[in-house]
Amino acid sequence: MSATVSFEVASAHGERNVTLSYTRQGSGEPLLLLHGIGHHRQVWDPVIPALAAERDVIAVDLPGCGESPALPEGMAHDLPTMNTVLAALFGALEIERPHVAGNSLGGLLALDLARAQLVRSVTALSPAGFWNEAERRYAFTVLMTMRQIAQRMPLPVVERLARPALGRTLLTSTIYARPGRRSPEAVVAETLALARAKGFSETLRSGRTVQFTDDIVGTPVTVAWGNRDRLLIPRQGVRAKSVIPRARLVRLPGCGHVPMNDDPALVARVVLDGSR
Template structure:
């Protein structure tokens, strides 16, 4: 069930109040799940039942997405601010260095939490930030077009399209390799979430200068990429392995940019394996 948590975030101008929506399920070591830009926490629904058998799973709506309100006025949707928000969120929920997994924007944020030493392990699914400038412009153009279409399409049209496999393909084939597998209700909800997200424009704008160039030493890192990712192309995974040489690089055959829907069993296994690794440098060979 959905819940909210309120907390304060330290800023240069003093503490600012924040509220974040989330769901929590399962028992075991804590695993924080972070979605991509324009999406919401329900992106993780296909894998949560498996993860919850072994983990205390917390899926959050990032500020300005899903049911979480945007950041307070004056706070930027950039990496330093979001790292502070997520660190404060973990403290408010009683999470002491949880494992973290993220997709796209969420993968970038997961890596940033790892670099800050705030988590025990990082699993990043098609993380943002390993692009060339041309690839970034392409991805941002596609995302802007998706947002524009979602905002211009009347909800009644989305509801008529979603029940058919062809309609779900039309609406979501950019992010899913197997869009027909996505439930109609989920497609309607995520199209609405993309159209209504108050944090979308500011988050996309802040990403123009982002490029990940630093290692994440001292903790297990898994980077996984769908072989059919049409938004952030798979060769970016090779760059990620070059930048983070001790990372475990995993190929997700037949999966698109949001692989949790395309192959839930495989993605759940990758996430669980990622949170079982030994710390980087402990002698475990790369996979």
């Protein structure tokens, strides 16, 4: 069952109240899960049972995504702001330096938290920020196209398409290597999440100049990449390793951009190993 937490965050215009939706289960050291742009926390559902057996697992809807309201007026959807929001979330949930696993944008956010020495460990699954300009343009074009399709497609059409495996493939093959594994209900829910995500366009705009170029010292980092990632191509993992030489680079065979669906057991093992 989901819960909400509200807390104050400092901004250029003074204190602002931020509310985030999350689920929490399991016991052990805290592990925060961060999804990608336009997605929602349920994308982690396939791996949460295995993670919760060993960790206190917190899956959060980022601001403007899923059930979380958008950021208040005057707060930008950019990397520094999200770092501040997540650091404040740690305090609100009374978790000190959690482990963090993130996918895509969530992976970039996790690495940024590690750069600020706010976390115990990071597992970044196909993190954003290691692209060249051509790769960034391609990824952003694909994301904008997916968003436009999700917004223009009537709900009954989405529901009808999501019933057969072929329809789920048409809707989600950009991010999943094995889209038929997603349930029809999950595909409908994440299509709606993409269509309704607030701050999507602003997040993309702020990401145009983002490249992660700093080494991370003192925090264990695992970077994992699906060999069938069609959005952020796997060679970006090699770049990530060159930027963060101490990072452990793991290949995820048979996995796409969002690997938690494609091979839950493998991804759970990678996250648990990375957070020991």
